[in-house]
Amino acid sequence: MNCESNTGMNPAVPVFETALRLWGGLGPCRTEEEDGVLLVSTGCAIADQNYALRTGEGDVKKMIKTAREFFASEGMPFSWWIPPGPLAGAESSLVAGEGMVYHCSPPAMALSLEGREGMPERRDLEFVICGNSSEADEWAAASLEGFGSGPEHLGAFMSFAEAMASGPSADKFRLVTLRSGRAAAGSAMVVLGGDTAGLFYFSITPPFRRQNLGSALLDFVLGEARRAGCGAMALQASPMGAPLYRGAGFADRGAFTVHLSDKSAL
Structure with a gap:
């Protein structure tokens, strides 16, 4: 089956692709674009942190074969991301097949x-924009805890974070750690690749939930995007985060569809 472009003008789609290309250029990562599919291995053996995204037209079955061969060579599970659009259902059915x-x-x-005003500053909180390896390691540990991933992934994820915080493309990333009482309570990543910033890896660790820290962290990263000259922000929301984003004024622009490489990756 051949598929045509499915992305349209949804701002979340080019932001996501930009992030994948930036991640693919990091030292610990590996990337390939062949047969119309962009593949990015972050080096972390979690399926939804290794990505396949169709960027061209053509035979999706061939793209899937290319993706499987690439990630098998990396020893990594992976996720296949389908952007919002009228052809998303057809691609999802084919991928499932x-x-x-x-x-x-x-x-x-x-x-x-545009014209957005921030919340009053909370003096009991500290926001750290990571600029060195130790700060990146703290961010990585908080992010994994926030998403419920096991400690066996920490070493690889720290390497990924360190490359963003202090590597050659560090100006494209803002890794933000929220500290409450000197403890890392939350984390977020802002990707700066154009007028629209991308928000990724946004989480609050379990001990600090239901304390309005998500709102404080979101307000800070929105301000950071504005300070970097961005006019908008786009993201993909988790079920836990979606109400927070909608409450802050984010508008729904469809939904991505995500498939995993096999049942063992669930």
Whole structure:
């Protein structure tokens, strides 16, 4: 089956692709683009942190074969991301037919930053923009805890974070750690690749939830995007994060569809 472009003008789609290309250029990562599919291995053996995204037209079955061969050579599970659009359902059915297991449909959201005012500053909180390896390691540990990933992934994820915080493309990333009482309570990543910033890896660790820290962290990263000259922000929302984003004014722009490489990656 051949598929045509499915992305349209949804701002969340080019932001996501930009992030993948930036991640692929990091030292610990490996990337390949062949047969119309962009593949990025972050070196972390978690399926939804290794990505396949169709960027061209053509035979999706061939793209899936290319993706499987690439990630098998990396020894990594992976996720196949389908952007919002009228052809998303057809691509999802085809991908499922090739043995890739449906995982989730995170909403794509976007928010204009024009004229937006921030919340009053909370003096009991500290926001750290990572600029060295130790700060990146703290961010990585908080992020994994926030998403419920096991400690066996920490070493690889720290390497990924360190490359963003202090590598050659560090100006494209803002890794933000929220500290409460000197403890890392939350984390977020802002990707700066154009007028629209991308928000990724946004989480609050379990001990600090239900204390309005998510709102404080979101307000800080929106301000950071504005300070970097961005006019909008886009993201893919988790079920836990979606109400927070909608409450802050983010508008739904369809939903991505995510499949995993096989059942063992669930």
